[in-house]
Amino acid sequence: MSTATALTVGATASAAGADLLRIVRINEQIKRVVGVSFKINIMALNAIFLAKRAGTAALGFGVLSNELRVFSQELRDCMSGLNGLIHASVNEVSIILRNGRQDRLLGELAKGGAVLPLVSGVLERRAGERSAHAKRLADLRRQLKRALEDAFQLVELGGVLAKSAKIEAAYGQSFAASLTQVSSEFDGIVEEIRGALESLRHSPFFASK
């Protein structure tokens, strides 16, 4: 193994180690978003009952609450897709880490010189595999970024729904105070999700090649 190749192997393994930590952090954020989206679902159910009690004065609020339930389900589906990509990324990074250790040990052989003819074919094949895994990880990174952008778009819609619910709450007559409180909670939670996704967008994982 040449010095340049050895450096590549070392750098690949070290970058994979850093990626694994970043993926763990992304996964923690995804879990947080999923937890919050469950909360929206329960809150929306309660809001639907409240709107029914309020009758015709809260028809619009009822429709929006239902839309927020749908939003909560879509967000969870979206997070489930992200989870799948995270799982595939962890798998890929683990292979890169394991191969990195093996490449280092095989690289030691090449330093001896005498056995180089024996190992050169294996090293060449493994270099090809290393590139293939790096490419797969880069693809996953791009897919994750795209899925994250989709989630962000969805949350923008959730934000519009929550704000519309706030407006509708004002027409709730004697229920206006309760409806306003519920719609403000919706808004707060959607903002929390937006914040979580925004921080994911800036994860150094997406800046890696």
Added chain:
Amino acid sequence: MKTTKTIFQDGDHRWLAIVRDPDKPNYLIDTNEYLVTHGDRGLLVDPGGAEIFPAVFSALSAEFDPSALSGMFASHQDPDCCSSLALWLEFNPAMRCYVSWMWSGFLPHFGGSGETFVAIPDEGMEIPVDTLMLQAIPAHYLHSSGNFHLYDKVARLLFSGDVGAALLPPGMDGLYVNNFDAHIRHAEAFHKRWMGSNEAKRRWCERASGMAIDLLCPQHGAIYTGPDVERFINWFDELPVGLAV
């Protein structure tokens, strides 16, 4: 790099010991690897841990074409025995790994596929190297619960895994035991702690006493030859084992 020493040769039937790497980091336990060849085929015996693979491979390659290895024998499941498995398979994916049936589902964590492993039944089995037949000898609980030694009746050589192992101090790194009393002091604590069963030990000693053995080759330390083989068996027979405290 490790050194390769021929410890038995009769025509194209050879046993090589791959031993003593001066560059090995101290935090890794020292191990002996063995290669038995017959005709143009070879079997690796306890091929060693992943970290020492470069040293073992380089030493072996100086004497034998690694692509002609037909398989490896793993006395038990420990990482110092066979965690290099995946790396050897890189050079020869057709290699088979003979190991106790107990470990054939565990070793794939080191590497290999469903086709790699040949499960040795508890009573042992014959392992071919070209036309030579070696015998996997049961040594369960010495120290692993699924443990085998490898006997070559033509060479009168028993590879004894951890039985006979000694953790030798610096400067005492000869390939053969030349002063049994001085040597065995470095084997005592190891055997008392690692060997799990007095009953299993007694059975092994009875079996080994009935075998013609000129060379008793452990995975760690020096090789016992001639009368030291019987001395070791008697010493081991009398040693109480299996008590940590």
